[in-house]
Amino acid sequence: MKLPALPAFIPRDFPQPLARLVAKLPTWPASRSFVIAANLAAWPSLRELDWSQVFGRRFRVHVRDAGLKLYFSLHADGFRAEREGPCDVTFTATTADFARLALRLEDPDTLFFNRRLLIEGDTNLGLTVKNMLDAVELETAAAGMPAGFGRIVLNLRRMATQN
Amino acid sequence: MSAPPLLELICPAGSLPALKAAVDNGADGVYLGLKDNTNARNFAGLNFDDKSLTEGIRYAQTKRRKVLMALNTYPQPATLPRWHKAVDTAASLGVDAIILADPGLMAYARKTHPQLRLHLSVQGSATSYEAVNFYRERFGIQRAVLPRVLSLAQVENVIANTDAEIELFGFGGLCVMVEGRCLLSSYACGDSPNTFGACSPGHAVRWEQTPKGMETRLNGVLIDRYADNEKAGYPTLCKGRFEVQGETYYALEEPTSLNSMEMLPEMARLGVAAIKIEGRQRSPAYVAQVTQVWRAAIDAVKKDRTAFKPQPAWLAALAKVSEGSMNTLGAYYRPWK
């Protein structure tokens, strides 16, 4: 039985000099870009669920190999970028592992056991988000994405499960 | 009368996508719970509300798979109506069975919904046929899930002395304690599986990367610290490292998962009705991967019991998703018995 691997163009090893450079950049522009993309691609399907218990909480996503830290929060109208600072919960993993999680190719607990995913801060908040994301059906989510984008996501997943 | 079930594959569903993953990958039945403490996987964001439950039941039953609802915590006086309502919901939505641990709740279910099929949960701690037969005679339970503490020889003795179907755990997280008889979690943080529906609930857990390693704390108590290259386990007390007489080690149990696959032929011979896969807290990805492997294995055993051997690829796939990435036969195999 083949285990899902990622399509080749998703970087497995982020170039270290580039990562060091990224780590020195201000986090705001990256957080802004992330939030714009998330509101466009993910929010239309995510908003079907009741996220009120996580509204206003500060999240940090630390993409370890890219040296990238994203700060944001969630509100009734979608994601908002946040300034760098203390957060309620921090998720840490590599680019490739975040991609695997987003595409439903990998189980978060498996990554946790293998020390590839770390949840620091308010564990309950972290688990809430993890479990609620699991409750969103990828097909439904893809259908809610802007034209073409949803198909790309599903194709990526298909490529990964078939290779 | 139809033939008694043999090695039904019962898979976990913590969400609708997980339920669909189980059904699509060959589960004979799924088990699930509601979004509150009426079941023993009461974690934030997990489980089913009326809408997803209705949709899940429709999805599974259209494909002739069973839906079993776990109501396997112990109702408490102030909130007893919540459990009664959950039983009523299960009956009205047409689940195939409810899985209960508490005798008082069984009495309610029996009286209110006499047609509703009852299973005895592993949380009922029934380890002998005398205990199983208590629930069978008094409430007509049709199936009992045995705690993961018996050897297969002991399981055989239970099966020989009861009419109830017997379900065993096949794979997944492993309670080293007798289920329903463990208060370690509430001793540390106030909430136990029996009453709160979770062991080491999220609100009491803190993970932190420190210069000494990744630390896991439960209500402030350091239960383990992992070096960078070490595999981690769930933040449960039974899988923590402690110091006993100057020696620091996994004093109760290593982070490890149960995998009883190599015993499937023996379980088939004994007439074990169903095999349960643990993991309602896991993602749809896990459910899909594990269900697929176990479907293949059970089909192989049913085809030819004597020639059955777990394929290396199956074992590798299971090892990959395991806690601590290790497997054990648990209590089923005790060489010294």
Add this chain to the structure above:
Amino acid sequence: MKLSLGPLLYYWSREDTLAFYEQAATWPLDIVYLGETVCSRRHLLRLPDWLELAEKFSAAGKEVVLSSQTLIESESDLKALRKLIANGREDGKRFKVEANEWGAVRLLAEAGREFVAGPTLNTYNPDTLDMLAEMGATRWVPPVEMPRTMIKEMLAALPSASNGAARLETELFGYGRLPLAFSARCFTARHYNLQKDDCQFRCLDHPDGLVLASREGEDFLAINGIQTQSARVMSLAHRFDELDTAGIDVLRLSPQSRQMERIVAIYRALADGDIAPKEAPAQLDRLMPAAPCDGYWLGEAGMAYHPAP
């Protein structure tokens, strides 16, 4: 308030066990629980020995209850259980039995015997409690994690209590290391790298359990063969006033290897009103094998402790 001596949870030498009970016969106790509840391999005292002790306590005017094993795994465990329940005496009477799992409840109810519903039956609601009463329970011991508020709610909602037909006594685990979990594995044997079936009875070396500390040196749990206990000692002496109002009829004191006589004496003095609850902690302090806890009673983490009510 009646005082009971709970079943001995540890494994002591035959001499030590007999000496302990020899003394206990003279202590101001109302009820004594006898028998092995933890491990079927422990055999230094067998049923006839326990029955002999039972007769002695009975002759000394104490109520005697035989406690059944909590984890029943094999046919020989069941055989021992049936013998314990039968426990024939010469006068045709039988000692009452504490049922610690539902197989024992079934056998006792079948035989039409009155019994004590032990703490591991998981009696968490009035429906289950009422059913136990109807099946023959005359006393129940709540799960050790049950808070006082819930015990009150249980008793208030109990149908048989309100009609007075069956007076069900409530017995609380009030003193001792809390029995928290049971396993098929033996953690004491594991500590010595021994197989359970060749454990060399190492429990004998740990008369109050083997303490397990966090990696920061905090005493946390105690292992006692297949049982896991709290390292801290549950103690409700300073809250003795609260017991009556919660409807507690019997307070259970769990045996420890040393100073048990003085522990019993302090609780007796509390029950008789000879000392005030607030004076008790200072007297108990030097007699306990570890620090106290009372969190469960207050509905908090079991390990918590609040000195002043």
